[in-house]
Amino acid sequence: MCLTCGCSDHSETTLTNIQNDQAEEQYQHTHTLPDGTLITHTHSHSSPHEHHSPAAPHLHAQIHGTTITLEEQILGKNDLLAAQNRHWFQERQILALNLVSSPGSGKTTLLVRTINDLKGQVNFSVIEGDQATLNDAQRIRETGCQVVQINTGTGCHLEAAMIKTAYNDLKPSANSIVMIENVGNLVCPALFDLGESAKVVILSVTE
DSSP: OOOOOHHHHHHEEEEOGGGOOOOOEEEEEEOOTEEEEEEEEEESSSSOOOOOOOTOOOHHHHTTTTOOOOOOHHHHHHHHOOOOOOOOHHHHHHEEEEOOTTTOOOOOOOOHHHHHTTTTTEEEEEEESSOSSSHHHHHTTTOEEEHHHHHHHHSSSSOOOHHHHHHHHOOTTTEEEEEEESSSSSGGGTTOOSSSSSEOOOOOOOO
8 A cells, every 4th residue: 555645555456558559467476485586577467376386385274464654665666676677677778657647737748749749759668557447558559659558457556577577578678768648646655666767757737
């Protein structure tokens, strides 16, 4: 649970790849083993839910019944994964930008305009964050840019584990730009490092 606003722990976040107009939903889980090792895995909605590593026993019974009371535990795990993401991007000379704003400030509109204006000059990939819909990802797809949608359900922000799953699905090319459109919220996204090169804050006139 997010201690800032009380949103969910994202244990049932879905990732949808809409390339070629085909949607495939995946569910993501991150578990911490007793030795501190982080295990992140995904499975499709229709596939059996299994861990594929003998070192990673199924921990749902223990984890889902546990309340984490220290914010440091949540952010510490996220920061570790964010560092791994940052290293992955840097190795490939990928510029990763995390777009944050309150709802309706124009993140997607700016993103669509940027992709269209720089088409043929810059290779973009987009990770879309939204609580429920595929609408923004569909708008990005219409530009011809590759995109995956992360739906966070009741969660109000993206986390590093979600980004790792997304770029493994997207497979962005080296020397490209990955745009991460965070969930519309100016509070929690500020706390969670995703492994981005920089945050881009978008404000509407009314703000």
